[in-house]
Structures are given as C-alpha cells and as structure tokens.
Amino acid sequence: MPDRARAAPGDLLLVLAPSGDLGRLQAKGLHLVLALAETQPVLRPDRVTPQEAEEASLWQDHSLKIAEHVVAFCPQAMSWLQDQSGITPQFIVAASPVPAEPARRDIVLALGEIGVTGATPTVLQAWRHLLDKLPPQIDPARHLPRLVLAGPIGPLATTVLMQMTNSGNFGGTVQLIADPSTQDRARLLARAQFCIAIAPHEAWLRSAGESLAAGVACLSAQTVSGAVTVDPDNATALALQISAWLNTPPPAPSNAARSWDEVAADLLQGLAP
Amino acid sequence: MTRLWVDMGDLLSFAAEFRRPSGIQRVLFELGGALRGLADRAEPGFVVTGAEGRFEAIAWQRIAETFHHLATDTRPSLAPRRSRLAAALRCQGAALLAAARIAPALLVALKDSQRQRRLARSVPQAGPMAPGDVLLVAGAGWAEAGHIQRVHAARLAGVRVALLVHDLIPLQRPEWFAAHDTQRFGAWMDGMLDQSDVLFTISQATKADLVRHLTRRGEASRPISVVRLGDGFPALSARTNTNVPLPDHSFALFVSTIEDRKNHALLVEAWRRLLEMYGPHTVPRLILAGRPGGQSDELMHQLRASHYLDGHVQVITDASDAHIAALYRNAAFTVFPSLYEGWGLPVTESLAAGRPCLASATSSVPEAGGSLARYFDPLDLSDAVRAISSVITDPDGLTAWADRISREFRPVPWSRMACEIWNVLELDRRRLDQPEA
Numbered sequence: 001m002p003d004r005a006r007a008a009p010g011d012l013l014l015v016l017a018p019s020g021d022l023g024r025l026q027a028k029g030l031h032l033v034l035a036l037a038e039t040q041p042v043l044r045p046d047r048v049t050p051q052e053a054e055e056a057s058l059w060q061d062h063s064l065k066i067a068e069h070v071v072a073f074c075p076q077a078m079s080w081l082q083d084q085s086g087i088t089p090q091f092i093v094a095a096s097p098v099p100a101e102p103a104r105r106d107i108v109l110a111l112g113e114i115g116v117t118g119a120t121p122t123v124l125q126a127w128r129h130l131l132d133k134l135p136p137q138i139d140p141a142r143h144l145p146r147l148v149l150a151g152p153i154g155p156l157a158t159t160v161l162m163q164m165t166n167s168g169n170f171g172g173t174v175q176l177i178a179d180p181s182t183q184d185r186a187r188l189l190a191r192a193q194f195c196i197a198i199a200p201h202e203a204w205l206r207s208a209g210e211s212l213a214a215g216v217a218c219l220s221a222q223t224v225s226g227a228v229t230v231d232p233d234n235a236t237a238l239a240l241q242i243s244a245w246l247n248t249p250p251p252a253p254s255n256a257a258r259s260w261d262e263v264a265a266d267l268l269q270g271l272a273p
Numbered sequence: 274m275t276r277l278w279v280d281m282g283d284l285l286s287f288a289a290e291f292r293r294p295s296g297i298q299r300v301l302f303e304l305g306g307a308l309r310g311l312a313d314r315a316e317p318g319f320v321v322t323g324a325e326g327r328f329e330a331i332a333w334q335r336i337a338e339t340f341h342h343l344a345t346d347t348r349p350s351l352a353p354r355r356s357r358l359a360a361a362l363r364c365q366g367a368a369l370l371a372a373a374r375i376a377p378a379l380l381v382a383l384k385d386s387q388r389q390r391r392l393a394r395s396v397p398q399a400g401p402m403a404p405g406d407v408l409l410v411a412g413a414g415w416a417e418a419g420h421i422q423r424v425h426a427a428r429l430a431g432v433r434v435a436l437l438v439h440d441l442i443p444l445q446r447p448e449w450f451a452a453h454d455t456q457r458f459g460a461w462m463d464g465m466l467d468q469s470d471v472l473f474t475i476s477q478a479t480k481a482d483l484v485r486h487l488t489r490r491g492e493a494s495r496p497i498s499v500v501r502l503g504d505g506f507p508a509l510s511a512r513t514n515t516n517v518p519l520p521d522h523s524f525a526l527f528v529s530t531i532e533d534r535k536n537h538a539l540l541v542e543a544w545r546r547l548l549e550m551y552g553p554h555t556v557p558r559l560i561l562a563g564r565p566g567g568q569s570d571e572l573m574h575q576l577r578a579s580h581y582l583d584g585h586v587q588v589i590t591d592a593s594d595a596h597i598a599a600l601y602r603n604a605a606f607t608v609f610p611s612l613y614e615g616w617g618l619p620v621t622e623s624l625a626a627g628r629p630c631l632a633s634a635t636s637s638v639p640e641a642g643g644s645l646a647r648y649f650d651p652l653d654l655s656d657a658v659r660a661i662s663s664v665i666t667d668p669d670g671l672t673a674w675a676d677r678i679s680r681e682f683r684p685v686p687w688s689r690m691a692c693e694i695w696n697v698l699e700l701d702r703r704r705l706d707q708p709e710a
Contacts, residue, residue: 236652
C-alpha cells in the first residue's frame, strides 16, 4: 500500500468542487487554489434544484473569500468572476488526453450534460431541422450519420428523454449514451466526424477540449481556440453549421492537442511564487 | 340534392372529457354554424356517435349548448384520467415510461381488434345518411374510439367522405406526443386517407405536409383544396360576459396550452434577456394564458425557481373565452413563438382584436398573420429578442402598427370557409355525374 499523501503547511490545495471544510484546511497552513468547474448553479439557479443552487452559492461565496488563488479554464468563468467578485483569475487553456487512433468516422458526437443545462434541446431542434430538409423518399437513418448524445443526465432532462422515447430516437437517427466513461468518450471521439459541445456553462470546457485534443473539429458555445463558436440558443444556425460540415467535412484542428499534464504544468507555473 | 352531413362527434366526446375547448373544437363549431347558413344549398345535417356505436343525427341546438358550456366554464381543468396517469408515470423514470408506452398501445390494439370483429359481423350502416350524401369529417376523429370503422361503414353504404386535415404534427414531430397517441393518429389518418374522396387542408403548409405524407405512402398526387379558416369566434363572443379581471399594468400576451411545441421556453428566456437589457420598468409583463400541458414540467420548474422572473411572468390557467377576449383587447401586443402549427389561430385572434402580433416565421403561421403580423425565427433566441426589443423600445411604432391593423385587417367570415368547402364538394359531385367519355 502506498503511503497516504500528507499535506504540509505551505502546500497548495487545488479545490475543484465543493468539498470539506476549507477554512479548517487553510488554518493548517494550506494555500487554497480554487478552480471553478461549474458556474451554472449560481448563474442559472432555475436550472438546478433549490438545494443545489443554495449550496453552490454558499460554497462559492465562501471559497472565493478565502481562496488565495483562483483559476478559470474558460473565458466565461473568467469574465463572470471579474464581474461578480472583482477577482481576476489566472486563465488556463484546458484540454484532455489524446485518445486512441481514429477509426471509421461515422457519427456526429454531441458531448455534454443531457438536458436543458447541456443545450440538448437546441441540438435536437437542429437535428430535426436537418431531418425535415430531406426529401420524403429518403430514409434519414441511411442518409445521415448517427447523432450520438453522450454525457451525464442533467437535472432538466425529462423532456429530452421523453422526446427520444416518443420519436423512436428520432427515427433511429439519434443515440443516447448516458454517463460515458473516459474511455467511452475517447472511443466515441475516434468515430466522430465532428463534435458538438455547446453546454453554455461548462466552465472547464472539458468536452471541447477533449474533442480538439482528439483532432476532432468542434462546435463550441464559447470562444475556444481551434473550435467554431456557435450560439447555443440558435438551432437554425447550428443546423446550418452541421449541414455545412456534413457536406464538406471540416479540417482537423491542428493547434489544440494539449494533455492534462500540460494543463497541470501551466497551472503550477502560474501559481509559483 | 346532395345532402351534407358534418361529423360533430369529436366536439361532444371532447366535452365529456374536458372543460375547455381546444382550437379544433372551436373550428368545428364555427364551421358547423356557418354551414347551417347554406341551408338552401347544402341542407346540412349533423351526426355524432350513437349508443349503438354508429352515426346518428343530432340537433344543432344540442351542439350549441354543449359548446357554450365548454366555452364559458371557468372551473379549474379536470385533467383526463389518461393524462394524470401519464403525468404520474413521467416521474418514475425511463423504465416505467417504456412500460407506459407499451401498455396503452396494447390496449388500443386489443380494443380495435374487438371493434373490427364486431364490425365484421354487422351490416354496414350509415345512420341517417343516404347513398350519395357527403360526410364531412373536420374534427379530431382519432380521439374517438371506433371512428374510422364508423366512417368505413358509412362509405360502404354509399356515402362520400370529405376530410378536413388540420395538421399532421404527430407524424411530422412524433417527439411531442406519446408514442401510442402518434400510432393512433397515424392509423386514423391513413385510414381516413384511404376512405376519403375529397381532401381539404386549412393551410398551404398543411397541404405541403400532406403531400409529403402521401409521397411517403407511395401515393401519386391527389387533389387537395386549401380552405382558409374564418377569423375570430363571433357566435361565442356575442354571448359572453366581459366583466373579467385584467392586469393593471402593460402586458404582452401569449395564448396557448403550455407545452414544448408552443415554445414557451424561448419566450421566457427572451424575457429574461429583455429584463437584463432594459430593466423591469421598460419591459412589459408577460402573460401566459393557458393550461400546462405535455412536456411543460421543466419550464414550470424554471418559472417557479426564478419566482416567475421576479413577477414579470404571469400564468393564467382556465380563463374563460370572455377573459381571453378581454386579455387580447388590452394587451400591448401578443407573441406566438410556436414551433409548428397547422394554422395559427392565436395570431388571427390577436389581429381580430386589433392587437399587433409578433409570431413565429415557421410552418403555417405566416399564412395566418399575413403582412399584418411580424415574424421571428422561433429557433433563434437572439432573433426573438431583437423582434420584441423593436416593439418595446418604440411605443409610437407600436401604436402605428396597431392603427394599421385596425385599418387594414378584414376578418374572413366563417361563411366563406363554408362556401369554399361546399363549392369543392359540388364540383366533385358534378364530376361524378358526368358520363365518362
């Protein structure tokens, strides 16, 4: 058994999510580094349960007060921190491990929380828009690549799940993969013609980062180097972009393959005294 | 003389289950009344499902009483048993949802099978209808048990069948409907298309959808006549009490059942943005007049959690027709962001009340609003915000728009729709009477 890691006074403690009594840890001499992973419970409390919203708000207020360093992984979290808290966080470009070798590119992959919080209704509206444009003689399931929705089931997902059931997964053209593992995500990315990652409040940009790191072109709700930015509240524009990429496959992104090791190195360098 | 029979069974069966009429029942009632005005030509009669499960004649007076009761009932809605069951099942997760989907479908199949056997043993009967008469089906027949078998029996007895198609939304957008409802609608529609001699739609958009559906069925093109709906509901408003509560502040109005198809979520998001942009003193309140229906749980949760955008959104359920009419007359403007329609009654109701309407630029809605409504893309939140902003930041422009509607809007009487239907049926009869060359 390896020895348990012991934090010593003066060490940095990277806090990624609500956890423990941060004040007590700080009193023991640890330097707190807060990296906001999720702004949604605070920005849009109507999209989570009242309890989640209250807990997130209390934790975030408290953490921001006592943290010695604050890190943001996306421009949205950065500007929100600046606007609401007067804090200018350190900005880190996040990415993810490079997955296995690309295989057959036969799906369009929508990564992110399933439901309103992940903008899944916009993705499905855009997909329906594309299905409507097909001539009635054409079988969409044969003509279009499959749209795969992959991500955790969010708090406002009932309508999306009902619509999938009601429509027979949109005539067999859409597949839902709930709670995919890291390996599942990598495998899906290896099959993706391109990726749709338009959750508006995903502060770590994990999905866009993974897609770009895998060399898969990506539509993102936020400004991400290497990705094409789309409005997560405009299904018409999203449908046009998807259609354009189905007709003319996008070039693979070339400048975004960063590993989490590099992210960690950036983070440590930024926190160095 | 060809006798025209109008199938009013949907109106009566709907009234037995619900307390407020939907658009189709309103249209059916107004159209029925207008067809009575053609008595010298059409000799219209009305049929419903009798105790024997066959068509039988019904007096207009009874239909009118039933509809008046529906339109003026202000008691809270009594959800039908199957909807309450579905609502309960929605909370139980995917497994129960799947079970709920299968069970009613099996039940429907079993009942239909029993009906088919009964029908096979019976002699085809058309009730009061005689060979050569025409049966106009203009209601939601798919919701009536055994409807297609009754129409089939009438046709076997020599009655010609005319079908008015309001929309094919369950087939175009099955995601908005329970699977067994889509199956029921699809089976009914295909059965009616097999048996109909004359086809009508209420809009060019629905005609295009019907052509698309016929193509999918492998059918060659068939004549389809578009008949525009009448505007407003004059037979009703003449009798309603106008002493109803109204907001004491400026408001925008959206009249519709609250459901995903009607796109309330976009409108609430738009209002959230507008409040951020202009503040609560510039942005009018948003009144949503309608019952929460299918796929509205998440929106209602978000409304409650945001305290109805801190009081800037109000939901009025179970308003009477008089209340709705008063809301139309007093709204600053109306909004109709629906994602899919067969026509767009709330748009024409708004114009008939002299109020500007910002409406969805999709499906049939622009046909309903014509050049007097303004449009936005219902799939684009920014476009909706732009359209609404242009109205709330320009009160003089809004007044000028309302003045233009008052000057230029010419309500189409229901009698015109009735005449158009009759003329098409007459042409069909003459074509049949002509000896083949």
